[in-house]
Amino acid sequence: MTLQLVTPPAAEPVTLSDAKAFLRTGTGHEDDLISQLIASARQRVEAETGRALVSRTYREVLDAWDMPGRLADSGRQFRLLMPPLLSVDSVTTFDADDAATVWDAGNYFADTTSDPGRIAVRTGAFPKPGRAVAGIEILFEAGYGASADDAPEALREAVMRLTADAYLNRDGQAERPLPLAVQSLIAPFKRVRL
Numbered sequence: 001m002t003l004q005l006v007t008p009p010a011a012e013p014v015t016l017s018d019a020k021a022f023l024r025t026g027t028g029h030e031d032d033l034i035s036q037l038i039a040s041a042r043q044r045v046e047a048e049t050g051r052a053l054v055s056r057t058y059r060e061v062l063d064a065w066d067m068p069g070r071l072a073d074s075g076r077q078f079r080l081l082m083p084p085l086l087s088v089d090s091v092t093t094f095d096a097d098d099a100a101t102v103w104d105a106g107n108y109f110a111d112t113t114s115d116p117g118r119i120a121v122r123t124g125a126f127p128k129p130g131r132a133v134a135g136i137e138i139l140f141e142a143g144y145g146a147s148a149d150d151a152p153e154a155l156r157e158a159v160m161r162l163t164a165d166a167y168l169n170r171d172g173q174a175e176r177p178l179p180l181a182v183q184s185l186i187a188p189f190k191r192v193r194l
Contacts, residue, residue, distance in 0.1 A: 008056055009042075013155065042054075045130070045155060045158050055142065080142075086140075088119055090137075091138050164176070
């Protein structure tokens with residue numbers, strides 16, 4: 001299983017102007033640094049929560065559908081990584097000669113309300129790949145939305161506070177533990193693994 005970022009987010013969940021106001025800095029000479037810290041803070045919050053804050057496109061490549069903890073309802077539902085799911089763009093299988101076949105979207109339903117999102121078979125079963133390795137490719141969009149305001153306020157604040165923490169503690173230390181305020185903000189969004 002491989003999860004690849006195809007299209008990165010077009011925006012950050014915190015704007016440069018909001019971060020500068022929070023940091024109480026009005027000059028523009030550190031804009032590049034602050035922008036970089038915002039992106040790093042978003043990535044850390046996403047890693048901690050297992051969620052995409054701003055929409056982007058992923059490609060997941062699988063050998064088979066029967067991944068532990070991902071296949072449900074007697075093999076009729078497949079859970080996708082990186083919630084929240086916005087849409088499934090395509091499901092493609094490859095035969096033994098590497099020829100691609102796109103599964104007709106009428107055969108499945110993209111459940112964007114579940115957490116994590118999933119693909120549910122409408123008729124028949126999931127298509128079987130003819131290739132033993134990387135025989136399935138799923139292209140999907142995940143995130144809360146395309147703009148900064150679409151992400152939940154608590155996660156936006158976590159990114160803001162983590163950006164401020166990195167800005168104020170530029171001492172070159174290795175990765176610091178998450179500040180307690182950030183831990184509290186992201187706790188309700190962490191995915192529970194059973």
